[in-house]
Amino acid sequence: MPYSRSEMAARAAADIPEGWVVNLGIGMPTAIADHVPLEREVIFQSENGVIGMGPAPPPDRVDPWLINAGKQPVTLRPGGCYVHHADSFAMIRGGHIDLCVLGAFEVAENGDLANWATSENDTAPAVGGAMDLGAGAKRLWVLMEHTTKDGRPKLVPSCSYPLTALRAVRRVYTNLGVFDVVPGRGFVVVELAPGVSLEQAQAASAARLHTSA
Amino acid sequence: MPYSRSEMAARAAADIPEGWVVNLGIGMPTAIADHVPLEREVIFQSENGVIGMGPAPPPDRVDPWLINAGKQPVTLRPGGCYVHHADSFAMIRGGHIDLCVLGAFEVAENGDLANWATSENDTAPAVGGAMDLGAGAKRLWVLMEHTTKDGRPKLVPSCSYPLTALRAVRRVYTNLGVFDVVPGRGFVVVELAPGVSLEQAQAASAARLHTSA
Amino acid sequence: MINKIVQSLAEAVAGIKDGSTVLIGGFGSVGQPDALIEALIEQGAKDLTCVANNAGSGRTGLARLMELGRVRKIICSFPRSSGSVVFEELYKAGKIELEIVPQGTLAERLRAAGAGIPAFYTATAQGTLLARGKEEREFDGRLYILERALRADVALIEAWEADRWGNLTYRASGRNFNPVMAMAADLTIAQVQHIRELGEIDPERVITPGVYVQRVVRVDRGSPWV
Amino acid sequence: MINKIVQSLAEAVAGIKDGSTVLIGGFGSVGQPDALIEALIEQGAKDLTCVANNAGSGRTGLARLMELGRVRKIICSFPRSSGSVVFEELYKAGKIELEIVPQGTLAERLRAAGAGIPAFYTATAQGTLLARGKEEREFDGRLYILERALRADVALIEAWEADRWGNLTYRASGRNFNPVMAMAADLTIAQVQHIRELGEIDPERVITPGVYVQRVVRVDRGSPWV
Numbered sequence: 001m002p003y004s005r006s007e008m009a010a011r012a013a014a015d016i017p018e019g020w021v022v023n024l025g026i027g028m029p030t031a032i033a034d035h036v037p038l039e040r041e042v043i044f045q046s047e048n049g050v051i052g053m054g055p056a057p058p059p060d061r062v063d064p065w066l067i068n069a070g071k072q073p074v075t076l077r078p079g080g081c082y083v084h085h086a087d088s089f090a091m092i093r094g095g096h097i098d099l100c101v102l103g104a105f106e107v108a109e110n111g112d113l114a115n116w117a118t119s120e121n122d123t124a125p126a127v128g129g130a131m132d133l134g135a136g137a138k139r140l141w142v143l144m145e146h147t148t149k150d151g152r153p154k155l156v157p158s159c160s161y162p163l164t165a166l167r168a169v170r171r172v173y174t175n176l177g178v179f180d181v182v183p184g185r186g187f188v189v190v191e192l193a194p195g196v197s198l199e200q201a202q203a204a205s206a207a208r209l210h211t212s213a
Numbered sequence: 214m215p216y217s218r219s220e221m222a223a224r225a226a227a228d229i230p231e232g233w234v235v236n237l238g239i240g241m242p243t244a245i246a247d248h249v250p251l252e253r254e255v256i257f258q259s260e261n262g263v264i265g266m267g268p269a270p271p272p273d274r275v276d277p278w279l280i281n282a283g284k285q286p287v288t289l290r291p292g293g294c295y296v297h298h299a300d301s302f303a304m305i306r307g308g309h310i311d312l313c314v315l316g317a318f319e320v321a322e323n324g325d326l327a328n329w330a331t332s333e334n335d336t337a338p339a340v341g342g343a344m345d346l347g348a349g350a351k352r353l354w355v356l357m358e359h360t361t362k363d364g365r366p367k368l369v370p371s372c373s374y375p376l377t378a379l380r381a382v383r384r385v386y387t388n389l390g391v392f393d394v395v396p397g398r399g400f401v402v403v404e405l406a407p408g409v410s411l412e413q414a415q416a417a418s419a420a421r422l423h424t425s426a
Numbered sequence: 427m428i429n430k431i432v433q434s435l436a437e438a439v440a441g442i443k444d445g446s447t448v449l450i451g452g453f454g455s456v457g458q459p460d461a462l463i464e465a466l467i468e469q470g471a472k473d474l475t476c477v478a479n480n481a482g483s484g485r486t487g488l489a490r491l492m493e494l495g496r497v498r499k500i501i502c503s504f505p506r507s508s509g510s511v512v513f514e515e516l517y518k519a520g521k522i523e524l525e526i527v528p529q530g531t532l533a534e535r536l537r538a539a540g541a542g543i544p545a546f547y548t549a550t551a552q553g554t555l556l557a558r559g560k561e562e563r564e565f566d567g568r569l570y571i572l573e574r575a576l577r578a579d580v581a582l583i584e585a586w587e588a589d590r591w592g593n594l595t596y597r598a599s600g601r602n603f604n605p606v607m608a609m610a611a612d613l614t615i616a617q618v619q620h621i622r623e624l625g626e627i628d629p630e631r632v633i634t635p636g637v638y639v640q641r642v643v644r645v646d647r648g649s650p651w652v
Numbered sequence: 653m654i655n656k657i658v659q660s661l662a663e664a665v666a667g668i669k670d671g672s673t674v675l676i677g678g679f680g681s682v683g684q685p686d687a688l689i690e691a692l693i694e695q696g697a698k699d700l701t702c703v704a705n706n707a708g709s710g711r712t713g714l715a716r717l718m719e720l721g722r723v724r725k726i727i728c729s730f731p732r733s734s735g736s737v738v739f740e741e742l743y744k745a746g747k748i749e750l751e752i753v754p755q756g757t758l759a760e761r762l763r764a765a766g767a768g769i770p771a772f773y774t775a776t777a778q779g780t781l782l783a784r785g786k787e788e789r790e791f792d793g794r795l796y797i798l799e800r801a802l803r804a805d806v807a808l809i810e811a812w813e814a815d816r817w818g819n820l821t822y823r824a825s826g827r828n829f830n831p832v833m834a835m836a837a838d839l840t841i842a843q844v845q846h847i848r849e850l851g852e853i854d855p856e857r858v859i860t861p862g863v864y865v866q867r868v869v870r871v872d873r874g875s876p877w878v
Binding site for chain 2: 679680681682683707729730731732733739740743750752753754755756757759760762763774775776777778779780781782822823824825826827828829830831832859876877
């Protein structure tokens, strides 16, 4: 059985050790934080200058001045703090973010990431902070469905969509499993979701899946 | 009678309007602040990140954490604040300082300033923030004795000492008078100290002194 | 006595010229100078280049300014946020120019303008469509692109507290682009929730020194924003 | 539980390697991590490149480290402060290298290193001796020189308060180089006057987020510094 979205987020969350500074992309990656227990102290950073985000507030305790990069209300943990946008991206660009997890349209076997525009003729693609995070974070993971809604593979030999960052992705979490991007080799299976065979995963991928052996 | 040091500082102080952000160099220029009454609100900035300095504290009220660029104890006025060194020099380099007043070894008639090293072979000249201030402040004035201790002129056709900043000085206050640096023209006498004649001032200068007429 | 506090929104935006480059603070609805944008709509300046993280949403604020045909060009990182209908219409009709800038590069270009840095190198966007036409250069084995400072005529920002010298504090994620935009414009106008007496704001808590601010106007957003 | 607080100065400076580039915070005597410098003297690392605003004074602290022959090179803006006798002796004897950097360029090179900017242009020092060998380039009719980021292995800094996540506040002019140095080193070690409980420091008042800090040690300076 492939992972559900929640299981995918939990699976990625399990790999985040205490003490890491982590930026989670808008959409599915944001849910990863819900699977990191508060007592495992992970510092969630948001591009808009929030460092040390806590869980979403109950509806009656929303502070309208406190949102994350996805514009959702959040809270600040004890030990959290605020910086302005230039300082926030100094932290990102300067390599001080241990991990960034983004969604993707495609990931190539050399680690190229495409997640911001669906064609060169896209009239007005929205890039946000994805290129900064892709180039700046110490580690870039991707969390996404293994294929598009109409079944097209998203693990590819090389990206057909415009790139966000070059040779940047280190690991991919999908509904079918966990895959490392190994320089010179490509996608290497770390594990498959329960009941998913290598053949199934390979059939859903355009790039070759290697096994670590 | 030429101006005394205190009169020179007072003369420069008289030309600083309310609201200007002003950086005063180490040494003689620092004394200018003493001649600006508190009710004329001038914002004195120091390279080490103090914005809105007030007068020196009485000896029994010195805060050892609060010094100016000359390492002397200072106070902070109401409305003052602190920034770090990169933010302080962003303010300087970014053109947000209305006026900087420095001392000088030489000022050339094209506005070149030499105030940091006495020869190219100087073993270890100390530049501090002078080059940043020279290049970054909106206006650069110089406050200095008209000649060296042994009588050598400091207003020169071109500097013989290594430069601090090029074409930067706009006005010079000396014990003999006040002189504008006018592009394409050179030193123009704004006023002479009481009892000082143009001939005396010219005799003490290597560069030509023009009169505004 | 230095007093940057003005008494009306009209006074706050007076003198903004046609053809100006206008920075607009905020990220999402937080720290966005809504009242100043409305005042700019009233004020009438046109042929503007607007710099903001987004390209407006709904039909008010920046979107309204665009709909009125007053914005020639928008420089932003995320034009396609939910409800950016006006921008989409104008852009499809070829009635507005767009420059997309990665969010961190946008912040750094503004900071550079404020800090007297005319240009800097960054790895962000290297090798992508957004690097087209930009100088590429290698330092220590990695490729970077050259980005230019982004200076503006006017910044409209929102802050939490101000005093008459223009010192500003922000609240929580309300900082965002506001402090760097304050540095990058010749005329920085701040809409604030609270006016404090000079000296009342803790000097260690000032984020934007008044040096960067020319005008302050109080706009009480009311509950739940206070 | 994240806990960056260490119990001794020896633990704070443990592992600093020979050949390291070491940033030393402070301006004048303010915000200077005196106890950490003494601990580094004890620790024994040699062949160091030290980056500080000054080149030490008297015969203690950085001057002592130099006198012991442990500093290969010093990068600073103002080597000739009153009492920099050790530096003068060593420099005349050809026993120490010197790189003089304008103070603002020094701060910006450190900030650039922390911010992932490999190089930037500045007008500071253009046309002077300190621009020799540096690329010159014109932007919008003005000449600038290219300056490189200055990254380090270790930063020794002083702050006012810290919590166990390493968040730091400073006091008055004690900020100076400390926050930018904290960003620019792989291992940032802070000597602080006060340890606070997590959450006790106002989040709006944190100047250096703990993200930039690896180790914190409490050093009570005693009166009148408290």
